[in-house]
Amino acid sequence: MKKIVFTGGGSAGHVTPNIAIITKLKLQGWDIQYIGSEQGIEKEIVGKEQIPFYPIASGKLRRYFDLKNIKDPFNVIRGVAQAYRLLRRIKPDLVFSKGGFVSVPVILASKLNRIPVIIHESDMTPGLANKISLPFASHICVTFPETLRHIKGNKGICTGLPIREDMLLGSAFRGLQQCDFHKQKPVLLIMGGSLGAQKINGVVRLALDELLQHYQIVHLCGKGHIDAAYSGRRGYKQFEYLDETLPDILAMTDLVVSRAGATSIFEFLALEKPMLLIPLTKQASRGDQILNAGSFESLGYAEILFEENLTVETLIQGIGQLYQNRELLISNIKAAKQRNGTDAIVELITQTAKRQ
Numbered sequence: 264m265k266k267i268v269f270t271g272g273g274s275a276g277h278v279t280p281n282i283a284i285i286t287k288l289k290l291q292g293w294d295i296q297y298i299g300s301e302q303g304i305e306k307e308i309v310g311k312e313q314i315p316f317y318p319i320a321s322g323k324l325r326r327y328f329d330l331k332n333i334k335d336p337f338n339v340i341r342g343v344a345q346a347y348r349l350l351r352r353i354k355p356d357l358v359f360s361k362g363g364f365v366s367v368p369v370i371l372a373s374k375l376n377r378i379p380v381i382i383h384e385s386d387m388t389p390g391l392a393n394k395i396s397l398p399f400a401s402h403i404c405v406t407f408p409e410t411l412r413h414i415k416g417n418k419g420i421c422t423g424l425p426i427r428e429d430m431l432l433g434s435a436f437r438g439l440q441q442c443d444f445h446k447q448k449p450v451l452l453i454m455g456g457s458l459g460a461q462k463i464n465g466v467v468r469l470a471l472d473e474l475l476q477h478y479q480i481v482h483l484c485g486k487g488h489i490d491a492a493y494s495g496r497r498g499y500k501q502f503e504y505l506d507e508t509l510p511d512i513l514a515m516t517d518l519v520v521s522r523a524g525a526t527s528i529f530e531f532l533a534l535e536k537p538m539l540l541i542p543l544t545k546q547a548s549r550g551d552q553i554l555n556a557g558s559f560e561s562l563g564y565a566e567i568l569f570e571e572n573l574t575v576e577t578l579i580q581g582i583g584q585l586y587q588n589r590e591l592l593i594s595n596i597k598a599a600k601q602r603n604g605t606d607a608i609v610e611l612i613t614q615t616a617k618r619q
């Protein structure tokens with residue numbers, strides 16, 4: 264039986280694509296195990312898959328000053344030692360990494376154990392963890408064709424993003440029931456990335472009176488960010504984070520307002536949802552979401568509202584414009600040569616493991 268170890272985490276964008284691949288590999292009888300961080304969201308998500316999950320220490324790779332920057336290199340070293348011992352015991356044929364800072368110690372430990380590594384980059388430009396990991400990987404799979412320009416040598420393969428199959432199988436009827444919504448008004452989904460976005464949450468709530476005249480709103484606001492003051496509002500439903508019921512919520516959704524995390528926007532694309540994207544700013548990130556959103560806008564799949572311009576008025580106006588343009592956006596999306604990357608990655612994993 265072939266054995267594989269997955270890694271990746273911190274936020275859900277570095278985990279959910281792994282789940283799509285894991286689901287397929289399970290059907291093929293692989294022995295699958297997961298190494299993730301002690302605190303990240305991956306523990307919860309992977310916990311539902313009934314595969315062994317091993318938490319290790321990891322350090323965040325920050326580009327800004329923080330006192331934790333002093334402690335974190337020691338955590339990375341501790342993580343490498345833990346991952347080294349785990350991999351030596353598990354002896355997988357391959358390690359697959361979806362990036363995020365926990366993946367770095369796992370990749371370094373794979374190198375020390377001479378285990379082949381494949382990594383996947385969702386965003387337009389490689390993240391810091393993947394940049395560090397790339398020299399140790401045999402291949403890097405990417406989502407945007409443009410990303411291949413940033414990768415030296417011939418390690419890059421454009422596979423597309425692995426999308427969980429059940430995301431495509433939701434029921435609008437169940438979604439409406441869950442939120443106590445009806446069919447008379449369009450449904451707007453607001454999602455601030457897997458961890459929520461406080462700035463977006465605040466502006467949405469200030470715009471609520473106006474928006475609720477035209478739309479029913481389901482708001483994924485992130486752990487700890489539900490505002491009880493708005494809980495009883497008819498036509499407005501807040502959730503911290505959704506798992507099994509997310510496909511139903513997406514099935515009933517007519518329009519999306521979202522951060523521009525790569526995993527989410529490719530899921531919306533697969534589900535043919537017109538999007539208004541509010542990318543994470545350059546101050547708060549390396550600017551990857553701005554590039555993701557720019558690519559989708561230039562292809563006619565999405566409209567952009569930059570956070571610097573985000574106010575109650577621009578949000579209401581942006582959503583109104585999205586509603587007016589929705590048919591054009593949907594027809595552009597339908598014409599997209601969008602691929603679910605799962606099969607191509609499963610094939611690459613199988614071929615690479617065969618050589619072991």
Ligand SMILES: CC(=O)N[C@H]1[C@@H](OP(=O)(O)OP(=O)(O)OC[C@H]2O[C@@H](n3ccc(=O)[nH]c3=O)[C@H](O)[C@@H]2O)O[C@H](CO)[C@@H](O)[C@@H]1O
Nearest residue numbers: 274275276279385386456457458483504505524525526527
């Ligand atoms: C702050 C930060 O570092 N963000 C990065 C992170 O975003 P983040 O982790 O937010 O990632 P994405 O938006 O790409 O993906 C979120 C994933 O969580 C799922 N989901 C979300 C909400 C929910 O209630 N239930 C649920 O299942 C979505 O369906 C999706 O599969 O990884 C992305 C992919 O590399 C990057 O583009 C983002 O820049």
